[in-house]
Amino acid sequence: MNIPSDLRYNNSHEWVRLEGDVATVGITDHAQAELTDVVFVELPAVGRQVDMGDPTAVVESVKAASDIYAPISGEIIEGNPEVEADPALVNTDPYGKGWIFKMRVKDAAAVEKLMDAAAYQAMIS
Amino acid sequence: MSDNLLHTPLESVHVELGAKMVPFGGWYMPVQYTSILDEHAAVRQQVGIFDISHMGQIVINGAGAEAWLNRMLANNVAKLQPGQGQYSFLLNERGGVIDDLIIYREAADRFFAVVNASRIEQDFFWLAQHQPEDVALANESDLWAGLAVQGPLAAAVFARLFTGVALPPRNGILRFTHEGQELVVCRTGYTGEDGYEFFSAASHGPAWLKAFVAAGAKPCGLGARDSLRLEMGYPLNGSDLSEDLTPIEAGLGFFVDLEKGDFIGRDVLIAQKENGLTRKLVGLQYLEKGAPPRSHYAVESTDGQVIGELCSGVLSPSLMTGIGMAYLPMEFTKLGTVVNIDVRGRKFSAKVVKKPFYKPAPKQA
The missing domain is CATH 3.30.1360.120 (Probable tRNA modification gtpase trme; domain 1)
Structure with a gap:
């Protein structure tokens, strides 16, 4: 299972990449494997304010719809149009082209409190 | 476990x-x-x-098997030669579907029914309640x-x-x-x-x-x-069929023989045929790409009235578009009628289409 060491993770299987005050969010390799074939991604509206833990996007497989939660509080600044057009990117490149949304975080330091790769690895094993 | x-x-x-x-x-x-x-x-x-x-598998055996099964089931087992089978229904007195099943005739007086997993006990109980002396029943599930x-x-x-x-x-x-x-x-x-x-x-x-x-x-x-x-538009009992819905409402009248003589539920089906239906099962297909439709999502008229809910729904892997089925009031059942499906507050347009949604390549035999 691929768990990049430069990302942060939360217990609902989202990953966060922080660059300045912008956080890019997607779902982990483990999550995509559990969900299997992603056939639809519902992106959040740009400008929406979300709190940590809010259902923010939806990823759907043939069988089920799964909420994607905001791993951190902030404002949605972008949704990934590529996963909307080609939802399978969430499966094939979960940490790259399969990112789901970007947000401007309120408190960049809060990202540091999320799990690191080792802690996430421990959680899923 | x-x-x-x-x-x-x-x-x-x-x-x-x-x-x-x-x-x-x-x-x-x-x-x-x-x-x-x-x-x-x-x-x-x-x-x-x-x-x-x-x-489940239920074996029905005995001199009276054909005549009795024709009173218990909606389709006509007298049409079956040994070695042949047919899709049929076990109905309650209200014409509602206890189960949909396939009944095979193995010999003149021996039949083999394949029934839904979730209904084995109800089916067997219902059959046993009505069992005559010249018919033996065995639940071989x-x-x-x-x-x-x-x-x-x-x-x-x-x-x-x-x-x-x-x-x-x-x-x-x-x-x-x-x-x-x-x-x-x-x-x-x-x-x-x-x-x-x-x-x-x-x-x-x-x-x-x-x-x-x-x-x-x-x-x-x-x-x-x-x-x-x-x-294929095939119904799933418990989702698309229930004891409160008849095969006529489900659009499965082809598998019901109203001419063969009396059977349980027949009066209700005849009345529905004569007086018309108030609701019917239709196939719905998205007009554009959208979130996968799923059972229990609301179906709305284009002016925003809730007119029903999906009993089944899926993103069709063959068609890569949303498909589903719903019981709708008759005025919305005409082919081509456009409705909306509510997915978490977002509305996706769908139209009433003929089933099956997908046509497989021609089969052999």
Whole structure:
């Protein structure tokens, strides 16, 4: 299972990449494997304010719809149009082209409190 | 397993094959092995295999079997020659569907019914309540392991395993002996593709599953089974059929014989035919790409009135668009009628279409 060491993770299987005050969010390799074939991604509206833990996007497989939660509080600044057009990117490149949304975080330091790769690895094993 | 779930005799093989197991209708069943999309495609293009050991088998035997079954079932068993089967319904007095099933005639006075897993007890109880003296009933559901082998290459897989045994024609049944084992094969399925349902003694099931897989059938779970049947517009009892809905309302009048004489529920069906329906099951297909439709999502008229809910829905893997079924008031059932499906507050336009949603390549036999 691929768990990049430069990302942060939360217990609902989202990953966060922080660059300045912008956080890019997607779902982990483990999550995509559990969900299997992603056939639809519902992106959040740009400008929406979300709190940590809010259902923010939806990823759907043939069988089920799964909420994607905001791993951190902030404002949605972008949704990934590529996963909307080609939802399978969430499966094939979960940490790259399969990112789901970007947000401007309120408190960049809060990202540091999320799990690191080792802690996430421990959680899923 | 210390749960209340029922376990199929094939469970150890599923686990060995890497299945993701889930509770389904009281059973612990494989929902998928690798990918619902891959399993779905395998059945449409090649051949897949499903565990159907959870389904029930009821044997009806005796001099009075034909006449009695024709009072218990909505279709006409008198039309069946030995070796033939038909889709039929067990109805309650209100014409509601207790179960949809396939009934095979094996001999003049012997019938074999294959029924839904979740309804075995109700079916058997209902039949036993009405059982006359000249008919014997046996619930053989625990005795059999079942495999559905489905897809354009299903017959080739059979030929590989059973040299010299000819598959029965469509809807037919064959009981045969192979290396001392009693086996039953029925040329039917729930996918729209060519294929058969294969029954062996429960204890031999695991070896047969492995043998079919070795002969080329891809293991498929309930996820693909559901998307395949829904592309064909086949109903799932408990979702699309219930004891409060009749086969006429479900659009399945073709499988009901109102002319054969009396049967339980017939009066209600005749009245519906004469007086017309208030609601009917329709197929709905998205006009554009959208979030997968799922059961219980609200169906609205274009002016925003809730007119029903989806009883089944899926993103069709063959068509890559949303499809579903709903009971709608008659004014919304005309082909081409546009409605909206509410997905978490977003509305996706769909239109009433003819079933099946997907047309498989022509079958043999």
